[in-house]
Amino acid sequence: MGTGERCVVVSGSWKRREFLKAAALSAAACAPLVVPSSLFGANAPSKRIHVGFIGCGNQSTIDLPAFLGHDDCRVLAVCDVNTASHGYRTADQFLGRKPGRETVNAFYAAKKASGSYKGCDAYNDFRDVLARNDVDAVAVVVPDHWHALMVVAAAKAGKDVYCEKPLSLTIRQGRAMVRAVREHKRILQTGSHYRSSPDNRFGCELVRNGRIGQLQRILTQVAKINAVDPGPGWKPTPMPEGFDYETWLGPAPWAPYHKDRCFYRFRFNLDYSGGQVTNFGAHSNDAAQWAMGSDDSGPIEIEDLGSEWPPKGGLYNTATRTAFRARYANGVELICKTDEPGFGVRFEGSEGWVEYGYQGVKTHPQSLKTSKIGPGEIHLPVSNPRRTTEAGQYHVPDHVRNFLESIRSRQDPVAPVEAGHRSASICHLGNIAMLLKRKLQWDPLKEQFAGDDEANRMLSRPMRPPWKL
Numbered sequence: 001m002g003t004g005e006r007c008v009v010v011s012g013s014w015k016r017r018e019f020l021k022a023a024a025l026s027a028a029a030c031a032p033l034v035v036p037s038s039l040f041g042a043n044a045p046s047k048r049i050h051v052g053f054i055g056c057g058n059q060s061t062i063d064l065p066a067f068l069g070h071d072d073c074r075v076l077a078v079c080d081v082n083t084a085s086h087g088y089r090t091a092d093q094f095l096g097r098k099p100g101r102e103t104v105n106a107f108y109a110a111k112k113a114s115g116s117y118k119g120c121d122a123y124n125d126f127r128d129v130l131a132r133n134d135v136d137a138v139a140v141v142v143p144d145h146w147h148a149l150m151v152v153a154a155a156k157a158g159k160d161v162y163c164e165k166p167l168s169l170t171i172r173q174g175r176a177m178v179r180a181v182r183e184h185k186r187i188l189q190t191g192s193h194y195r196s197s198p199d200n201r202f203g204c205e206l207v208r209n210g211r212i213g214q215l216q217r218i219l220t221q222v223a224k225i226n227a228v229d230p231g232p233g234w235k236p237t238p239m240p241e242g243f244d245y246e247t248w249l250g251p252a253p254w255a256p257y258h259k260d261r262c263f264y265r266f267r268f269n270l271d272y273s274g275g276q277v278t279n280f281g282a283h284s285n286d287a288a289q290w291a292m293g294s295d296d297s298g299p300i301e302i303e304d305l306g307s308e309w310p311p312k313g314g315l316y317n318t319a320t321r322t323a324f325r326a327r328y329a330n331g332v333e334l335i336c337k338t339d340e341p342g343f344g345v346r347f348e349g350s351e352g353w354v355e356y357g358y359q360g361v362k363t364h365p366q367s368l369k370t371s372k373i374g375p376g377e378i379h380l381p382v383s384n385p386r387r388t389t390e391a392g393q394y395h396v397p398d399h400v401r402n403f404l405e406s407i408r409s410r411q412d413p414v415a416p417v418e419a420g421h422r423s424a425s426i427c428h429l430g431n432i433a434m435l436l437k438r439k440l441q442w443d444p445l446k447e448q449f450a451g452d453d454e455a456n457r458m459l460s461r462p463m464r465p466p467w468k469l
């Protein structure tokens, strides 16, 4: 038994098989029956949630430690089509499945008396992770054009899923993900982790409880593009060794390799993502949906408000300036725009306003900021009720905590699949209206535009064979 480890006395209610398994692992399993609590609690090896982590790029530097930090789960495998390279968001990031595996092995090695651990496997093909019977859940932290294929395959394989935001590449793909998750009775947590931020929750609770009066207008922010387009006339560049580019492209149209196409910067090309609209909008518009309680619905009208797009022929073709308006059936209007500092949402009501973003919460009247949500009022779910501090920086680990709790309880997490789909849908609707530059009528129940075939065709994209949903 390690020094300082808490002990429990084994009661007769434990199943013999469980006890024997624990006893075999513990030198302390002799009379009196005292064994480490880690052998019988949720952290017991037999009860741990086994995770396969797919996508070891930029966001894995946040999400992977968030999984590793929870003792009741164990990352058994990582997967990436890139062996290891630079070329990610920042110059110092050296990422891919090899560094991903080393991160996991080093983390668990540090916890062992021997100081050695080599148990994490690394794969190029995500289907090899899904084929493992000992993997309970997967994290999908790959570019958006892969989300639907991986989520649907994972659901069919009986795995629960933590899928990064924006949940989908298209509205039809999002609906297919909802269907698969529900049909196979899986848990899915969308990586819109601001739902686990106490500030965001408080802001949404103020709105839900009518503290700003009748909600009238919501302003949501997205950041500026933070990369330079190689521009018209760009030429292919050499590919990193050990990078399976063909699989990276997967269902997307074939295109020559360029160093600014794939890692991190994929988000500025419509073949793989939706630009900053879907990237940041999946957070800010998600807050709007949560505050309105419209997780299973959406707006009824969308129109462009002067969006700007890059010149044709460049590598990047997503909006350089986002600007659209969405109207809801209850009269609330949502205006989504490129603005500083890049992430934020402001709710305006008949009696005040509340703002939430990188700078924390601001309210009018100011007294709202310190007001308490009473016992008889609407309370939104707290992702990690065991956390005692309200510090905001914990929200990704708490979002993962909420996912793990949901796997055990089989109850929906704080950002379930339908919510992720509907929040991403607002961003996709915005992109479609901004591209077509006309006002569109949307039926959130049927999920189709009224009398606009061109707009309806933009709800889905063909997949490059052999990939199909």
Ligand SMILES: NC(=O)c1ccc[n+]([C@@H]2O[C@H](COP(=O)([O-])OP(=O)(O)OC[C@H]3O[C@@H](n4cnc5c(N)ncnc54)[C@H](O)[C@@H]3O)[C@@H](O)[C@H]2O)c1
Residues within 6 Å of the ligand: 054, 055, 056, 057, 058, 059, 060, 079, 080, 081, 082, 088, 089, 095, 096, 124, 125, 126, 141, 142, 143, 144, 146, 164, 165, 166, 191, 192, 193, 247, 248, 250, 262, 263, 264, 265, 266, 279
């Ligand atoms: N929650 C957040 O705040 C947040 C922040 C950043 C990114 N994200 C999301 O995370 C996802 C990944 O973004 P990123 O910035 O990490 O991108 P990235 O390009 O830095 O990393 C993605 C990794 O996935 C790998 N990959 C691509 N296709 C694969 C496949 N078929 N199988 C296995 N691996 C594959 C790539 O090789 C790459 O290493 C995106 O959906 C993005 O929107 C979320």
